[in-house]
Amino acid sequence: TQLLEQSPQFLSIQEGENLTVYCNSSSVFSSLQWYRQEPGEGPVLLVTVVTGGEVKKLKRLTFQFGDARKDSSLHITAAQPGDTGLYLCAGASRNMLTFGGGTRLMVKP
């Protein structure tokens, strides 16, 4: 069974702070996706990283795929209340997409 460990599980910060969420595994993935889920809704894809060492930026969000394609990080700069939600990483391999347990982020105004 491939496991994706996300840390931290919960994060509560003030508006304007920076934060980093981690997604780690002992398995190699062909690609890794990051989703954000808001209450009452399904997850929505933010980004897909494919190449080891790849860095992608989406406004204030920076995503990095580890060189060995086993881990990834999401960095948010100057967090805003609208960033509040559950952040999920998902690793793709063979015929399956495995989700991590998620990081629940709350950004307080």
Place this chain on the structure above:
Amino acid sequence: DSGVTQTPKHLITATGQRVTLRCSPRSGDLSVYWYQQSLDQGLQFLIQYYNGEERAKGNILERFSAQQFPDLHSELNLSSLELGDSALYFCASSVWGNNNEKLFFGSGTQLSVL
């Protein structure tokens, strides 16, 4: 709006009962996935269909079954329900069913087993 429709949005039932959850994928998507989300287990993959055929199976209990119909909609059947089956059940769809593809998720069905 993801384009994936799930019904019903909420379902309350009793232990031992059987329920059917329904999913209509995004127009043009051939593959449907079912996930279970609970507070202590995260998002767990149950099963995937592609163009009517089962493609991959995850942690789906024998009490659960699913199918994808010729019009590509899918149903997830949960039987002999237990309290622990209470969870959010999500359907997602993608065009080709490849694991690198973007998944479009529905808003989920909240199942409460009392």
